[in-house]
Amino acid sequence: MTMTPAVEITDVTKRYGRTVALGGVSFDVRPNELFALLGPNGAGKTTLLHILCTILRPDGGTARINGVDVVRDPRKARRDLGVVFQEPSLDDRLTLYENLNFHGLVYGVPKAQREQRIEEMLALVELSEWRERLVRTLSSGMKRRLEIARALVHQSRILILDEPTVGLDAQSRERLWEYVHRLRTEKDLTVIVTTHYIEEVERCDRVCVIDRGAILAQDTPAALKEQHGQELIRVTTREIATAAEIAASYPDGTVHKDTEVVIKSQGDAFMEAFLTRYGGRIRRLAVEEPSLESVFLSLTGRGLRDQAAGARELTYEFGKRGGEHTK
Amino acid sequence: MTDSATQQPAKPQSPVPVPVPVSVPFEMTSGLRLQLAGVYAIWLREVKRAVRDRGQLIGGVSRPLLWVIIMGIGLNPYFRGEVYGEVRFVVPYTYLQFIFPAVILLNILYTSVQSAVSTIWDREFGFLREILVSPLPRATILLGKVLGGTTVALFHGSLVLVLARFADITLTPLDIVHGLAIMFMLAFALTSLGVVIANRVRSFEGFGVFANAVILPLYFTSSSIFPLDPSLTSAQTKVVYPEWLVIVVEFNPLTYAVDSLRGAFIHFYQFDPKLGPIVLVIMAAIFFSIALRDFQKA
Numbered sequence: 214m215t216m217t218p219a220v221e222i223t224d225v226t227k228r229y230g231r232t233v234a235l236g237g238v239s240f241d242v243r244p245n246e247l248f249a250l251l252g253p254n255g256a257g258k259t260t261l262l263h264i265l266c267t268i269l270r271p272d273g274g275t276a277r278i279n280g281v282d283v284v285r286d287p288r289k290a291r292r293d294l295g296v297v298f299q300e301p302s303l304d305d306r307l308t309l310y311e312n313l314n315f316h317g318l319v320y321g322v323p324k325a326q327r328e329q330r331i332e333e334m335l336a337l338v339e340l341s342e343w344r345e346r347l348v349r350t351l352s353s354g355m356k357r358r359l360e361i362a363r364a365l366v367h368q369s370r371i372l373i374l375d376e377p378t379v380g381l382d383a384q385s386r387e388r389l390w391e392y393v394h395r396l397r398t399e400k401d402l403t404v405i406v407t408t409h410y411i412e413e414v415e416r417c418d419r420v421c422v423i424d425r426g427a428i429l430a431q432d433t434p435a436a437l438k439e440q441h442g443q444e445l446i447r448v449t450t451r452e453i454a455t456a457a458e459i460a461a462s463y464p465d466g467t468v469h470k471d472t473e474v475v476i477k478s479q480g481d482a483f484m485e486a487f488l489t490r491y492g493g494r495i496r497r498l499a500v501e502e503p504s505l506e507s508v509f510l511s512l513t514g515r516g517l518r519d520q521a522a523g524a525r526e527l528t529y530e531f532g533k534r535g536g537e538h539t540k
Numbered sequence: 541m542t543d544s545a546t547q548q549p550a551k552p553q554s555p556v557p558v559p560v561p562v563s564v565p566f567e568m569t570s571g572l573r574l575q576l577a578g579v580y581a582i583w584l585r586e587v588k589r590a591v592r593d594r595g596q597l598i599g600g601v602s603r604p605l606l607w608v609i610i611m612g613i614g615l616n617p618y619f620r621g622e623v624y625g626e627v628r629f630v631v632p633y634t635y636l637q638f639i640f641p642a643v644i645l646l647n648i649l650y651t652s653v654q655s656a657v658s659t660i661w662d663r664e665f666g667f668l669r670e671i672l673v674s675p676l677p678r679a680t681i682l683l684g685k686v687l688g689g690t691t692v693a694l695f696h697g698s699l700v701l702v703l704a705r706f707a708d709i710t711l712t713p714l715d716i717v718h719g720l721a722i723m724f725m726l727a728f729a730l731t732s733l734g735v736v737i738a739n740r741v742r743s744f745e746g747f748g749v750f751a752n753a754v755i756l757p758l759y760f761t762s763s764s765i766f767p768l769d770p771s772l773t774s775a776q777t778k779v780v781y782p783e784w785l786v787i788v789v790e791f792n793p794l795t796y797a798v799d800s801l802r803g804a805f806i807h808f809y810q811f812d813p814k815l816g817p818i819v820l821v822i823m824a825a826i827f828f829s830i831a832l833r834d835f836q837k838a
Contacts, residue, residue, distance in 0.1 A: 268669065268672055289675070302668075304585065307588060311588065318578065319582070320568070321577060363670075
């Protein structure tokens with residue numbers, strides 16, 4: 214049986230002048246999946262999401278939301294979407310309730326259900342007691358939570374979160390993810406999230422690694438690690454000579470700090486052979502699990518948090534949007 | 541965004557999630573009912589924001605006070621039966637009465653154009669996106685926005701009416717209804733104009749300067765503070781006033797709006813009474829269309 218994918222992106226391209234923001238990107242997101250788009254700033258994640266939200270038209274390709282084409286029928290497509298943008302989009306001179314009520318009205322939630330739905334969503338993100346406060350008095354973590362609540366008031370089936378945890382402290386980030394995971398199980402939601410924090414995608418169902426407008430890999434975090442990540446063995450030897458010997462016998466081994474050597478692991482049999490040969494001569498041995506960080510590094514050849522490049526790309530992004538959204 | 545605000549939610553979180561009431565799925569409204577709900581939501585937001593903005597309200601009260609009580613009363617004695625060269629004309633109203641409808645226009649003008657600031661605000665602070673990704677068509681969004689601004693402007697215009705007795709104007713209920721209808725059209729046209737300007741100006745700072753550069757010339761050349769006298773023929777008018785000024789005044793659409801307001805409140809017209817409403821409807825249609833075209837591109 215084939216299910217209609219919640220989101221279906223086929224060969225989407227987008228250029229800003231001569232800059233290629235997206236060069237033919239395709240992927241499907243299954244219903245009830247937690248799908249992460251991972252990539253550095255300027256990779257094209259936000260552009261892709263903006264095309265999905267129908268506020269940007271693709272130059273080529275199609276994007277469908279529950280089978281509805283976002284270019285042909287944007288208004289129908291938007292009904293199923295709940296969006297939390299990277300920049301806050303609340304009216305901070307209205308109260309929490311008023312913000313949610315506005316959203317409910319604009320999306321056509323009937324009056325009888327609106328009240329109930331608003332209470333439910335406020336309770337969900339634990340903001341009920343702040344109901345009558347002006348949004349400007351909230352912390353940034355609370356604002357984010359409110360935006361998530363708002364995105365769900367109209368029974369959206371697909372929740373899009375663009376960098377939801379940027380600018381939040383560790384505690385708020387943790388809490389926000391708790392809500393997202395809880396929502397997915399309780400509300401049967403499909404969640405698409407973009408992030409450049411690697412630790413955040415560990416708990417996602419599938420990860421799509423994107424850089425410079427192209428998809429580099431797309432799989433479950435475990436599979437990605439298996440394919441592109443490498444288990445490493447860090448050995449500290451008793452003598453310098455042993456370290457050199459190990460490094461010489463394993464071509465990809467590298468010596469750090471005289472007695473410390475790092476080699477790539479090749480499974481259990483390898484480990485056994487290694488230990489029988491060097492077991493008596495080493496002081497310490499540590500197995501390092503492959504991380505998504507290393508996966509990303511091997512895929513793109515650069516770290517995710519390349520901040521210098523990030524800032525410049527942010528400036529470009531800003532220019533491309535026509536100087537809109539000054540931060 | 542302040543540090544103190546960030547520390548606020550340090551409420552210990554219970555490890556067990558609180559059970560949440562789950563609502564059953566329901567039908568969403570669509571079609572005309574959705575459009576109406578959308579217009580209402582956007583209108584309500586504009587009005588609420590305006591009510592909470594004390595500065596705007598203070599401006600709305602102080603402006604007519606200045607113009608009517610100080611300017612109007614101050615110039616009142618110099619207005620009647622003045623001699624201009626060889627022509628002497630007698631006007632059937634005092635300067636206060638004459639300027640009163642124009643002050644209503646001024647208040648509406650300021651408030652309408654100011655309300656466009658909220659458009660810039662929305663774009664700058666991201667709220668526009670929240671509206672743009674909703675299932676509402678752009679026309680509905682714009683209509684809600686313009687009606688919201690219109691309502692606020694209409695309210696500020698009505699504040700001037702409270703000063704009617706200082707200007708020696710007696711208002712019958714019919715006058716008020718007539719006047720409000722004109723004021724509504726005017727406010728609608730000017731709020732649309734404000735949105736058109738806001739779409740072309742990208743910063744708050746720019747808008748302030750630009751708005752004043754539009755508002756004051758429009759106001760001064762709308763026959764608001766001096767009359768192109770009705771008892772003079774067009775040739776005679778050009779003797780009294782320099783020709784260019786007469787042309788500017790006659791081309792300024794607000795001249796006809798002021799004329800309509802005078803008709804409503806002091807029963808005096810310089811032009812054909814039908815001309816005012818026609819000009820206002822055309823203005824509203826043109827500015828709204830331009831605003832809509834801009835908005836659909838956004």
